[in-house]
Amino acid sequence: AQSVSQHNHHVILSEAASLELGCNYSYGGTVNLFWYVQYPGQHLQLLLKYFSGDPLVKGIKGFEAEFIKSKFSFNLRKPSVQWSDTAEYFCAVSYNFNKFYFGSGTKLNVKP
Amino acid sequence: DADVTQTPRNRITKTGKRIMLECSQTKGHDRMYWYRQDPGLGLRLIYYSFDVKDINKGEISDGYSVSRQAQAKFSLSLESAIPNQTALYFCATSDFGLAGGWNEQFFGPGTRLTVL
Numbered sequence: 732a733q734s735v736s737q738h739n740h741h742v743i744l745s746e747a748a749s750l751e752l753g754c755n756y757s758y759g760g761t762v763n764l765f766w767y768v769q770y771p772g773q774h775l776q777l778l779l780k781y782f783s784g785d786p787l788v789k790g791i792k793g794f795e796a797e798f799i800k801s802k803f804s805f806n807l808r809k810p811s812v813q814w815s816d817t818a819e820y821f822c823a824v825s826y827n828f829n830k831f832y833f834g835s836g837t838k839l840n841v842k843p
Numbered sequence: 844d845a846d847v848t849q850t851p852r853n854r855i856t857k858t859g860k861r862i863m864l865e866c867s868q869t870k871g872h873d874r875m876y877w878y879r880q881d882p883g884l885g886l887r888l889i890y891y892s893f894d895v896k897d898i899n900k901g902e903i904s905d906g907y908s909v910s911r912q913a914q915a916k917f918s919l920s921l922e923s924a925i926p927n928q929t930a931l932y933f934c935a936t937s938d939f940g941l942a943g944g945w946n947e948q949f950f951g952p953g954t955r956l957t958v959l
Contacts, residue, residue, distance in 0.1 A: 774953055821885055833886040
Protein backbone atom coordinates (compact mmCIF):
# COMPACT_ATOMS: atom_id res chain seq x y z
CA ALA A 732 0.00 0.00 0.00
CA GLN A 733 1.14 3.51 -0.66
CA SER A 734 2.40 5.32 2.41
CA VAL A 735 4.61 8.01 3.83
CA SER A 736 7.21 7.29 6.51
CA GLN A 737 8.77 9.71 8.92
CA HIS A 738 11.20 7.67 10.96
CA ASN A 739 12.18 10.35 13.47
CA HIS A 740 9.26 10.78 15.83
CA HIS A 741 10.93 13.16 18.23
CA VAL A 742 14.06 15.23 17.69
CA ILE A 743 15.76 17.42 20.26
CA LEU A 744 18.37 19.97 19.15
CA SER A 745 20.15 22.95 20.57
CA GLU A 746 19.86 26.32 18.88
CA ALA A 747 22.19 26.74 15.88
CA ALA A 748 22.37 23.00 15.28
CA SER A 749 21.63 21.70 11.82
CA LEU A 750 18.40 19.86 11.15
CA GLU A 751 17.52 17.05 8.80
CA LEU A 752 14.15 15.28 9.04
CA GLY A 753 13.62 12.19 6.98
CA CYS A 754 10.64 11.46 4.74
CA ASN A 755 10.30 8.39 2.57
CA TYR A 756 7.40 7.41 0.40
CA SER A 757 6.46 4.18 -1.25
CA TYR A 758 6.62 3.78 -5.01
CA GLY A 759 3.45 4.91 -6.70
CA GLY A 760 4.08 6.66 -9.95
CA THR A 761 3.79 10.41 -10.17
CA VAL A 762 4.23 12.12 -6.81
CA ASN A 763 3.83 15.63 -5.52
CA LEU A 764 5.58 16.27 -2.22
CA PHE A 765 4.94 18.66 0.64
CA TRP A 766 6.25 19.61 4.06
CA TYR A 767 3.88 21.23 6.55
CA VAL A 768 4.61 22.64 9.99
CA GLN A 769 2.31 22.83 13.01
CA TYR A 770 3.40 25.22 15.75
CA PRO A 771 2.07 24.48 19.24
CA GLY A 772 -1.66 25.11 19.40
CA GLN A 773 -1.89 26.16 15.78
CA HIS A 774 -3.08 24.67 12.52
CA LEU A 775 -0.87 23.29 9.78
CA GLN A 776 0.81 25.58 7.31
CA LEU A 777 2.88 24.87 4.24
CA LEU A 778 6.67 25.06 4.45
CA LEU A 779 7.48 24.00 0.89
CA LYS A 780 6.33 21.80 -1.97
CA TYR A 781 7.77 19.96 -4.94
CA PHE A 782 5.90 19.29 -8.16
CA SER A 783 8.63 19.16 -10.81
CA GLY A 784 11.87 20.78 -11.89
CA ASP A 785 14.80 21.49 -9.57
CA PRO A 786 14.78 18.74 -6.93
CA LEU A 787 16.16 21.13 -4.32
CA VAL A 788 13.24 23.16 -3.09
CA LYS A 789 13.50 26.22 -0.89
CA GLY A 790 10.69 27.15 1.43
CA ILE A 791 9.86 29.67 4.09
CA LYS A 792 11.90 30.43 7.21
CA GLY A 793 15.14 29.05 5.77
CA PHE A 794 13.91 25.51 5.23
CA GLU A 795 14.73 23.45 2.17
CA ALA A 796 14.08 19.92 0.99
CA GLU A 797 15.65 17.66 -1.60
CA PHE A 798 13.69 15.24 -3.73
CA ILE A 799 15.80 12.15 -4.44
CA LYS A 800 13.74 10.00 -6.75
CA SER A 801 16.07 7.00 -6.60
CA LYS A 802 15.75 6.89 -2.82
CA PHE A 803 12.03 7.77 -2.68
CA SER A 804 12.97 10.49 -0.24
CA PHE A 805 12.11 14.13 0.41
CA ASN A 806 14.14 15.13 3.46
CA LEU A 807 13.70 18.50 5.14
CA ARG A 808 16.77 20.50 6.13
CA LYS A 809 17.70 23.70 7.88
CA PRO A 810 21.34 24.73 8.48
CA SER A 811 20.77 26.43 11.83
CA VAL A 812 17.61 25.97 13.89
CA GLN A 813 16.11 28.51 16.25
CA TRP A 814 14.00 28.07 19.36
CA SER A 815 11.03 29.33 17.32
CA ASP A 816 11.33 26.27 15.06
CA THR A 817 9.95 24.12 17.86
CA ALA A 818 6.95 22.49 16.22
CA GLU A 819 5.67 19.31 14.65
CA TYR A 820 6.64 18.70 11.03
CA PHE A 821 4.62 16.62 8.59
CA CYS A 822 5.63 15.26 5.24
CA ALA A 823 2.80 14.65 2.75
CA VAL A 824 2.65 12.96 -0.62
CA SER A 825 0.10 12.83 -3.39
CA TYR A 826 0.18 9.85 -5.73
CA ASN A 827 -0.95 9.99 -9.32
CA PHE A 828 -3.18 12.98 -8.55
CA ASN A 829 -5.80 10.94 -6.72
CA LYS A 830 -4.36 9.75 -3.41
CA PHE A 831 -2.94 11.86 -0.64
CA TYR A 832 -1.23 10.86 2.60
CA PHE A 833 0.42 12.58 5.53
CA GLY A 834 3.27 11.06 7.48
CA SER A 835 2.93 10.52 11.21
CA GLY A 836 4.88 13.66 12.02
CA THR A 837 8.16 14.55 13.73
CA LYS A 838 8.15 16.66 16.86
CA LEU A 839 11.11 19.03 16.98
CA ASN A 840 12.14 20.52 20.28
CA VAL A 841 14.81 23.23 20.05
CA LYS A 842 16.52 24.07 23.32
CA PRO A 843 17.53 27.71 23.77
CA ASP B 844 -10.79 37.39 9.37
CA ALA B 845 -9.70 33.78 9.07
CA ASP B 846 -9.91 32.25 5.61
CA VAL B 847 -10.99 28.82 6.86
CA THR B 848 -13.23 28.64 9.91
CA GLN B 849 -14.51 25.67 11.85
CA THR B 850 -17.35 25.41 14.33
CA PRO B 851 -17.46 24.38 17.05
CA ARG B 852 -13.85 24.66 18.25
CA ASN B 853 -14.41 22.23 21.09
CA ARG B 854 -17.14 19.69 21.67
CA ILE B 855 -17.76 17.05 24.29
CA THR B 856 -20.46 14.54 23.53
CA LYS B 857 -21.68 11.10 24.56
CA THR B 858 -21.52 7.79 22.78
CA GLY B 859 -24.37 7.37 20.30
CA LYS B 860 -25.02 11.06 19.75
CA ARG B 861 -25.10 12.62 16.30
CA ILE B 862 -22.53 15.34 15.82
CA MET B 863 -21.97 17.79 12.98
CA LEU B 864 -18.79 19.75 12.48
CA GLU B 865 -18.93 22.68 10.10
CA CYS B 866 -16.35 24.30 7.90
CA SER B 867 -16.57 27.53 5.93
CA GLN B 868 -14.01 29.17 3.68
CA THR B 869 -13.63 32.55 2.04
CA LYS B 870 -10.69 31.62 -0.19
CA GLY B 871 -12.86 30.79 -3.17
CA HIS B 872 -11.37 27.32 -3.47
CA ASP B 873 -13.27 24.49 -5.09
CA ARG B 874 -11.58 21.73 -3.13
CA MET B 875 -12.29 20.99 0.51
CA TYR B 876 -11.08 18.25 2.87
CA TRP B 877 -11.73 16.76 6.28
CA TYR B 878 -8.91 15.18 8.34
CA ARG B 879 -8.57 13.80 11.80
CA GLN B 880 -5.35 14.10 13.78
CA ASP B 881 -4.37 11.56 16.41
CA PRO B 882 -1.10 11.61 18.37
CA GLY B 883 1.54 9.53 16.62
CA LEU B 884 -0.63 8.93 13.56
CA GLY B 885 -0.42 12.29 11.85
CA LEU B 886 -3.37 13.46 9.79
CA ARG B 887 -5.63 11.00 8.06
CA LEU B 888 -7.99 11.98 5.29
CA ILE B 889 -11.66 11.27 5.99
CA TYR B 890 -13.44 12.76 2.98
CA TYR B 891 -12.65 15.22 0.25
CA SER B 892 -14.64 17.18 -2.29
CA PHE B 893 -13.25 18.60 -5.53
CA ASP B 894 -16.40 20.59 -6.22
CA VAL B 895 -19.98 20.84 -4.98
CA LYS B 896 -21.10 17.73 -6.85
CA ASP B 897 -17.99 15.65 -6.17
CA ILE B 898 -17.54 13.79 -2.87
CA ASN B 899 -14.85 11.17 -2.32
CA LYS B 900 -13.97 8.85 0.50
CA GLY B 901 -10.56 9.19 2.01
CA GLU B 902 -8.42 6.82 4.00
CA ILE B 903 -10.80 6.45 6.98
CA SER B 904 -14.39 7.27 6.01
CA ASP B 905 -16.21 4.57 8.02
CA GLY B 906 -18.45 6.12 10.67
CA TYR B 907 -18.44 9.53 8.99
CA SER B 908 -20.50 11.29 6.35
CA VAL B 909 -20.16 14.68 4.70
CA SER B 910 -22.26 17.27 2.95
CA ARG B 911 -21.03 19.96 0.56
CA GLN B 912 -23.77 22.54 0.85
CA ALA B 913 -22.04 25.16 -1.28
CA GLN B 914 -18.62 25.95 -2.64
CA ALA B 915 -17.77 27.59 0.66
CA LYS B 916 -19.26 25.05 3.08
CA PHE B 917 -18.33 21.45 3.87
CA SER B 918 -19.71 19.72 6.94
CA LEU B 919 -18.67 16.47 8.59
CA SER B 920 -21.15 14.31 10.50
CA LEU B 921 -20.71 11.51 12.97
CA GLU B 922 -24.07 9.73 12.83
CA SER B 923 -23.49 7.81 16.07
CA ALA B 924 -20.36 8.95 17.85
CA ILE B 925 -18.07 6.42 19.52
CA PRO B 926 -15.12 7.03 21.88
CA ASN B 927 -12.44 6.13 19.31
CA GLN B 928 -13.63 9.09 17.25
CA THR B 929 -12.17 11.35 19.92
CA ALA B 930 -9.62 13.39 17.98
CA LEU B 931 -8.69 16.78 16.59
CA TYR B 932 -10.53 17.40 13.31
CA PHE B 933 -9.23 19.74 10.64
CA CYS B 934 -10.90 21.14 7.58
CA ALA B 935 -8.73 22.28 4.69
CA THR B 936 -9.16 23.86 1.27
CA SER B 937 -7.10 24.11 -1.88
CA ASP B 938 -7.38 25.33 -5.39
CA PHE B 939 -6.88 23.30 -8.56
CA GLY B 940 -3.37 21.87 -8.69
CA LEU B 941 -1.02 21.59 -11.63
CA ALA B 942 -2.26 19.02 -14.15
CA GLY B 943 -5.03 18.10 -11.75
CA GLY B 944 -2.69 17.32 -8.90
CA TRP B 945 -3.05 18.15 -5.23
CA ASN B 946 -1.98 21.65 -4.37
CA GLU B 947 -1.13 23.45 -1.15
CA GLN B 948 -3.89 23.03 1.41
CA PHE B 949 -4.98 25.78 3.80
CA PHE B 950 -6.13 24.51 7.16
CA GLY B 951 -8.73 25.69 9.61
CA PRO B 952 -8.02 26.02 13.34
CA GLY B 953 -9.38 22.58 14.18
CA THR B 954 -12.21 21.14 16.27
CA ARG B 955 -11.32 19.16 19.35
CA LEU B 956 -13.96 16.45 19.75
CA THR B 957 -14.27 14.26 22.82
CA VAL B 958 -16.67 11.35 22.82
CA LEU B 959 -17.38 9.97 26.29
